[in-house]
Amino acid sequence: MTLPDGVERRDFGDESALATRGEPAYGEPVVDGWRRWDAHRSKLGATLELGVDTGLAGGDSVLYLGAANGTTVSHVADFAGPTYAVEFAPRPVRDLLDVAEARTNLFPLLKDARKPETYAHVVESELDAIVQDVATRGQADVALANRQFLADDGRFVGAVKARSEDVTRDPGDVFEDVLDRLRDGYEVLATERLEPYHEDHLAVVATPK
Ligand SMILES: C[S@@+](CC[C@H](N)C(=O)[O-])C[C@H]1O[C@@H](n2cnc3c(N)ncnc32)[C@H](O)[C@@H]1O
Secondary structure: OOOOOOEEEEEEOOEEEEEEEOOOOOOOOEEOOEEEOOOOOOHHHHHHHOOOOOOOOOOOOEEEEOOOOOHHHHHHHHHOOOEEEEEOOHHHHHHHHHHHHOOOOEEEEEOOOOOHHHOOOOOOOOEEEEEEOOOOOOHHHHHHHHHHHEEEEEEEEEEEEHHHHOOOOOHHHHHHHHHHHHOOOEEEEEEEEOOOOOOOEEEEEEEEO
16 A cells, blocks of 8 residues: 555554544544544545555645545645645634644635635645545536646645536546546546445546646
């Protein structure tokens, strides 16, 4: 399995699970300073758990789109470098601010990921990675709009939720359409369905083209 430096498999009682080192953020178990990263609660956690080669590395600069209350981005900030966390719903951002309090490299942004021009003055360019989990219609368009922040050899690591695009269509058909649109600006390197952790979600790893 290819894990970024700073993400390890650790024992929690009689189970082993992915973990990062940092301040607890959402009541997760912590053993010897290692916080359990629950793949059932995190699409990126599931992506890593399933052994997908994301290309993410310890110390990466990251733009995280769809941060919600910070469950996943708290783990990302534990292993990454500067981590910009975009979320447009004010309520979860309140929790995200608490998560960021304990992490000097995590920068919450109450912004709409479809409008990158509203945070382009804050987010550095030539980033190593975009991690996306927006669960909204137009997921490929969000990825394309934010491609400008990525270095030429940077990675896009996203989770596509089929039902956010169209509840009535077959998820496989929805994924094909999203991937086709994504190819307008990215080369797709890997895809993986996230079952059994997340129903009808597709992990996508891509690089700008
Ligand atoms: C599935 S949740 C994210 C969960 C989070 N990534 C985690 O694992 O901890 C999707 C989030 O994306 C946010 N979102 C959807 N569209 C967005 C947009 N255009 N800009 C910013 N956030 C958006 C939603 O408000 C929601 O909090």
